[in-house]
Amino acid sequence: MSDLTTKERRKLETYFEMGSGCFLDFSNNSLAQFIAESVDIELYSDKYKIGSGSKGNRMRAIWDLEPNQLVGKLIRDIIEDDDDKKLLYPHSKDRNQELKNHCLQIATRLENSNSPVVQPIINQPQTTSTFPPVQQSVPVNRPSAVGVFPPVQQPFSQPVTQQPLVYSKPTPNKNKVFIVHGHDDLAKEQLARFVTQVGLEPIILHEQASSSKTIIEKIEKYADEVCFAIVLYTPCDQGSKIGLTEPSPRARQNVVFEHGYFIGKLGRENVTAIVKGNLEKPNDISGVVYETLDDAGAWKFKLAKEMKTSGCAIDMNRII
Known part of the structure; x- marks a missing residue:
């Protein structure tokens, strides 16, 4: 942990305008992305x-x-x-330059600090060991009655068996929902607003920090954190079987791929597809839950019911 003093904290909080929970003019996503790129930290982890x-x-x-x-x-x-x-946007708010210099001095002090973080030492009560302590295997010469120096063997020591490392799978966050989408930004934002409205956090891949990860690595990372996935099917592409002249509307290929991925990752009961318009659906996953993104908003109650049944911490009273 850092050794910031109370006085230093007060200066930093004032300069960064943290009094009401804000932080300068950063949004949630822009601050998370900036911190990830600066120090490779995921700001919104638990x-x-x-x-x-x-x-x-x-x-x-x-x-x-x-x-x-x-x-x-x-x-x-x-x-x-x-x-x-400030250079790019001249109308940005002016900062207190004297306070800024104090904050830079604080940063310099911290960066040049060589003191390691010392973990507290907890005194454990001594217990009687079942086996004698492991001794170094070196013969000890002691004189005998007849002047001979036979080697004295050390007592038998029980070998220490190293326990295998067991990987613990991350526990999904019951407040996070992954949204798979195509090019229909309006429908995507409509879904994201609804997820936020009922008390959950929408995870939209392109809004998350990359941290030098590939797209599939990002999908794998956030798939471990969510309790549910919503797959938005919108007619963003066209295609047909060879020989047919009329192409039919289809969802983006990444949408179909990620739909299958999340079914395998989370289970079919934890994935719902929301369909906007008339389009072709994949045959291999026929029978899964598809809900229509209707103008009346009936999809909201159906989707909320699926998420609540899945175990998401959802507040049904907030649906409007």
Whole structure:
């Protein structure tokens, strides 16, 4: 953990405008992406959720949990990024330059700190061991009555068997829902707003930090965190069987692929497809749940029921 003093924290919180849970002019997604690129930290992981889980509180958690050098680098990167914005957008808010210099001095102190993070040592009560302590296998020469020095063997030591490492699969977050989509941004935003409305967090892949991961690596990462997946089928492509002259509307290929992936990953009961318009559906997954994105909004109640049955922490009273 960093060794920021109370006085230093007060200066940083004032400069970064953290009083109401905000953080400068960053949005949730832009701040998460910036921190991921700066220090390779996922801001919205449970590790940094304290209090309301706001941007300001999560930044305080980073200060509390991460070492001096990382915190110092992050502070400096944010201040330099804010300066760049001022150059690009002249109407950006003016900052207190004296306070900015104090914050840069804090960043320098942290970055140049060589003191390691010392973990507290917990005194454990001594217990009687079943086996004698392991001794070094070196003969000990002691004189005998007749002047001969036979080697004295050490007592038998029980070999230590190393336990195999067991991988523990991450527990899905009951508040996160993955949204698979094509090129229909309006329908995508409509789904995302609904998921947020009922108290869940929508995960849209292109809005998440890449952290130098490929697309499939990002899908695998976030698939471990969600409790449910919504697959949005929209007529974004056209295609037909060879020999047919009239192509039919189809969803994007990535939508069909990710639909199958999440069925295998989460189980069919934890995946629902929402269909907008008249389009061709994949034959291999006929029989799975498809709901129509109707103008009346009946899809909202059907989708909410599926998510609640799946175990998502959903508030049905917030559906409007």
